[in-house]
Amino acid sequence: MQSEYFIVKLEQGSKEWLEWRHQGIGASDAPTVMGENRFQKPSNLLGQKQSPVTLTNHQNERMALGTQLEPEARALYISRTGNRVEPVCIQSSRYEWLRASLDGLTPNGDAVVEIKCGASAYRRVSEFRAVPDYYYGQVQHILAITGLDSLDFWCYWPGSPAILLPVNRNDMYIEKLIQRELEFWDEVIQGRG
Numbered sequence: 001m002q003s004e005y006f007i008v009k010l011e012q013g014s015k016e017w018l019e020w021r022h023q024g025i026g027a028s029d030a031p032t033v034m035g036e037n038r039f040q041k042p043s044n045l046l047g048q049k050q051s052p053v054t055l056t057n058h059q060n061e062r063m064a065l066g067t068q069l070e071p072e073a074r075a076l077y078i079s080r081t082g083n084r085v086e087p088v089c090i091q092s093s094r095y096e097w098l099r100a101s102l103d104g105l106t107p108n109g110d111a112v113v114e115i116k117c118g119a120s121a122y123r124r125v126s127e128f129r130a131v132p133d134y135y136y137g138q139v140q141h142i143l144a145i146t147g148l149d150s151l152d153f154w155c156y157w158p159g160s161p162a163i164l165l166p167v168n169r170n171d172m173y174i175e176k177l178i179q180r181e182l183e184f185w186d187e188v189i190q191g192r193g
Helices: 015-022 027-033 042-050 061-081 119-128 133-146 171-192
Strands: 005-008 086-092 099-105 112-116 150-155 163-168
Touching (some): 015 099, 027 042, 027 171, 042 171, 061 112, 061 163, 086 133, 099 133, 112 119, 119 150, 119 163, 133 150, 133 171
Parallel strands (some): 112 150
Antiparallel strands (some): 086 099, 099 112, 150 163
16 A cells, blocks of 8 residues: 655654644554554553543653663664654555654655664564564554555664664555554544544
């Protein structure tokens, strides 16, 4: 599925960004919608989306550290690959609820990076040389919106060599993902009544 999108000018982490995220399904929601997130059930996410937006960014200590390390990781990625990426928010032109807050997109949209800066994610990627299952829906969601054939999964942990994993588009998975997200968003809307 080739999907056209537009850039939404928002500062990630801002009140406006939290409101925008609440009005759709973001890339980080995709593993939960697909039942692949070991930390959250689809019913919990559904309840959050049906409730009024929470204007606080709930991050645990590890998530906050990952956010803090992201600019450093992005700079290293740019240096290593030559892809001059910037964090941006994008929204599908086809499905207004289909959204993503990207860690990095090139100005011409020909390359995208998903950055992970957690110690456990780094250990897992280092050991298996593959994207952990609980991030697979997230990267395929990004590929669904951007229409790209692949993205760079960049795993960074201070003091360790960064890991670059190209992740190919999986059209069969994306078809199931979009169908499930459509059904999920219909449930959200019905519950908001």
